[in-house]
Amino acid sequence: MTKAEKINPVYFLLVFLVSVLWACSGTQTLLKPARPSVPLKGLIPQAIICSDNIGSQPLNRPQGLALDNQGNIYIADTGNNRVVKCDSNGNFLKEAGGFGWGEGQFNQPTSLTLDYGLNLYVVDSQNKRVSRYDKNLNFISLIQPEPSSDFRGLGMLYGIAVNSAGEIFLSDTENDWLVKLNSFLEYESIFGGFSSGLGAVLNPGGVGLDQSGKIYLADSGKRRVVVFDAFGNFLKEFGSEVLQQPQGLTVNSAGEILVADAKKNQILIFNSEGDLVFEFGREGKGLGQLSKPVDIKVFQDRQVLVLEQDNNRIQVFQLTR
Secondary structure: OOHHHOOOHHHHHHHHHHHHHHHHHOOOHHHOOOOOOOOOOEEEEEEEEOOOOEOOEOOOOOOEEEEOOOOOEEEEEHHHOEEEEEOOOOOEEEEEEOEOOOOOOEOOEEEEEEOOOOOEEEEEOOOOEEEEEOOOOOEEEEEOOOOEOOEOOOOOEEEEEEOOOOOEEEEEOOOOEEEEEOOOOOEEEEEOOHHHHHHOOOOEEEEEEOOOOOEEEEEHHHOEEEEEOOOOOEEEEEOOOOOOOEEEEEEOOOOOEEEEEOOOOEEEEEOOOOOEEEEEOOEOOOOOOEOOEEEEEEEOOOEEEEEEOOOOEEEEEEEEO
8 A cells, every 4th residue: 555545544533433423313314415505696687577657657666575476576666655466577467555544555665575375464664554465455454563561562664574473573663673473463572672782773674584484684774684583582694794775685495695785786695604695786777787776586596576766666687506
């Protein structure tokens, strides 16, 4: 055996230790390698949709975007105090709302999301409540928990997310915290407030969830993304070196976090560890250009939709790997 072929005795020790651990575990999952992530190549601009009349009028400074499992698009058309539903190509289907304080009316809707039963939840910011609709925009109910000794009530709201258990997470920009409602739509807890230490937020924006239930918040005032567990415990922060005004965000099935930065006019993508892996965009009105992107959603892990407030439109991108 040549010198190059001699085996370091440390190798035998490592093999022995791994074998013992494997045997003790009673399963082979200990040695199963992690599934390698597929490198992200970029975003390819594909189309501009919803830029003309949508129903009764054009979009007016929209802020919120949601998709159902068929790719239908729901828009919080903030300046027009309405919710709009379009098909996956941006063709108008239905609208609901109008300015006011009654059931089915809005005063600056800012964000929306769908639950697993395809109920649509719309944040009605200035009315300090959430309106619930079915997927065909038929009004169901108002959600506005009563104040109590440990809860002052909802303030002016921005973002919303609903988990698989039916729990709702709301970003409250008036109080600079997140509010958690239980599956009965009752107040459960607040977190991210002044007493949360590193997790204290300022002017919170969009809210997203990953597949494990962790909560991701666009902390616009502190130019970062903050991560909490489902109980509101602070886990980590990232993005403060590159973000300027994170407004909307979403988490895809690969655990990547896609952030719409309204001030940079860019889309920034971070891996599950919080490392920046891609950024795209510059200000403008053309295809591939952005003007105040405020929300972002992913459909079937391939198609990325970006809502632009100043351009009053949605831009569609293809995510490539």
